[in-house]
Amino acid sequence: MLLAVLAAISMGALLKGMTGLGLPLFAVPALAMITSVEEAVVLMIFPSIGSNLWLVVNHWQHRNLLREHLPFLTAGFVGGLLGTGLLVFFSDQTLKLLLAIWLGLYLLQYFFNRGGLGFFGANKIAGYPLGLAAGTIQGATGISAQVVAPYYHARGLVRAPYAFAVAFTFLIFTLAQSGAMANLQLLTPGRVQLSLYALVPALVFTRVGISLSHKISVTIFNRILLATFVVMELKLIIDIL
Numbered sequence: 526m527l528l529a530v531l532a533a534i535s536m537g538a539l540l541k542g543m544t545g546l547g548l549p550l551f552a553v554p555a556l557a558m559i560t561s562v563e564e565a566v567v568l569m570i571f572p573s574i575g576s577n578l579w580l581v582v583n584h585w586q587h588r589n590l591l592r593e594h595l596p597f598l599t600a601g602f603v604g605g606l607l608g609t610g611l612l613v614f615f616s617d618q619t620l621k622l623l624l625a626i627w628l629g630l631y632l633l634q635y636f637f638n639r640g641g642l643g644f645f646g647a648n649k650i651a652g653y654p655l656g657l658a659a660g661t662i663q664g665a666t667g668i669s670a671q672v673v674a675p676y677y678h679a680r681g682l683v684r685a686p687y688a689f690a691v692a693f694t695f696l697i698f699t700l701a702q703s704g705a706m707a708n709l710q711l712l713t714p715g716r717v718q719l720s721l722y723a724l725v726p727a728l729v730f731t732r733v734g735i736s737l738s739h740k741i742s743v744t745i746f747n748r749i750l751l752a753t754f755v756v757m758e759l760k761l762i763i764d765i766l
Contacts, residue, residue, distance in 0.1 A: 530555045531726060534572065538727045541576050542734015543741070544750060545691030546670045548576055548727060550757065553667050566667035567711050570703050571720040572727035573667070577696035579731055584689035590682070591693060596652030597676065598697055601660035601669075605701030608664020609709060618765060625761035631675040632754060651676070663698040664705055671757055673698075678750060683743050687750075 533555030540547030549569050556565035591598065655676055663669035670691075677690045706712050741749070 530559065534723055534726050535730045538572070538576055538730035539734045539737075540749075540753070541692075541727075542580070542731040542736075543688075543738045544734075544746070544753070545580060545688035546674050546695075547753065548731075549573060549668045550670055550753075552723075554760075562666075563711070564716065567706060567716050568720045568723060569667050570699065570706065570712070571717075571724045573695065573699045574703070575724045576727050576731040577692040577699065579728065580688055580692035580735070581696055583735055584685045584692070587686045587689040588693075590686055590690060593680075594652065594677075594690065594694075597656035597659075598694060600653045600656030601663070601694060602697050602701050604657040604660025604662075605664045605698040606660075606705050608661035609702055609705035609711075610664075621761050621764050625758060625765060628671045628675065628754060628758045628761065631679070632751075632758060635675075635679075635751075659694075660698050660701065663695075664702045667702070669695070669698060671761070674750070675754065678754075684738065684741075684746050687746075688738065 530552070533551040534548070537548040537551030540551075552569055552572070553562075553565045556568055560568075655672060659669040659672035659676070662672065673691055673694050677687055677694075682690055703712070738746075
C-alpha cells in the first residue's frame with residue numbers, strides 16, 4: 526500500500542511538472558486508502574506548495590497574464606480561507622456531483638462547440654463565482670483541478686503559460702488553505718513531518734516533468750490535458766455511483 530502511495534505521488538508530480546496539475550489528483554485518493562480523507566488532504570500541503578512554487582519560479586516570465594485573471598484569483602483566495610471550515614456541511618457525494626456536472630459540461634461544450642466556450646471562457650462573468658467555488662473546494666478537499674484546469678484551458682493557454690497560471694492559482698489557494706488548517710489546529714507536528722517527507726519525491730518528479738514539458742508539442746499537450754480531464758470525470762462518476 527505504501528508503494529502505491531509513493532507511486533501516486535511520483536506520477537502526480539511528473540504530470541504536475543508537465544502540465545501544472547496532477548499531484549493532489551493522484552496522491553489524495555491514494556493516501557485516503559491508508560488514512561482519513563482529512564489527513565490525506567493535510568499531508569499534501571507541503572508537497573503541493575513546493576511543487577507549485579517550483580513551477581511558478583520556473584515559468585515566472587509569464588507573470589503578466591495574471592492581471593487578466595485577478596477576479597478568479599482573488600475570489601479563490603477567499604474561498605480557500607473559508608472552504609476548510611465551511612464545506613464540512615457538504616457531503617462528499619454532493620461535492621463530487623457538482624464537480625462532475627461542471628467538468629462534464631465543459632467537456633461537452635469543448636468537443637461539440639469549440640468555437641464558443643460560453644460561460645467557461647467569459648473572464649469577467651465567470652471569474653468571481655468560479656474562483657470562489659474553486660478556492661472553497663480546494664480548502665475542503667485539497668483538489669480543485671476540476672474547476673481550475675478547464676477554466677484556463679477555455680482561455681487558450683498552452684504549455685508554459687498554462688502550467689504557470691494553474692500552478693500560481695494552486696499556490697495561492699493552498700497557502701490560504703494551509704492558513705485555515707493552522708487556525709483549526711489540523712497541522713499537528715506529526716502531520717507536518719510526514720508532509721515534509723512526501724515533499725521529497727514530489728519535488729524530484731516535478732523537476733523531471735518540467736524537463737519533459739519542453740519536448741512535447743502543443744497538440745500533444747492538449748491531448749494530455751483532455752485525457753486527464755476525461756479520467757477526472759470518469760473517477761468522479763465512479764465515486765458517485
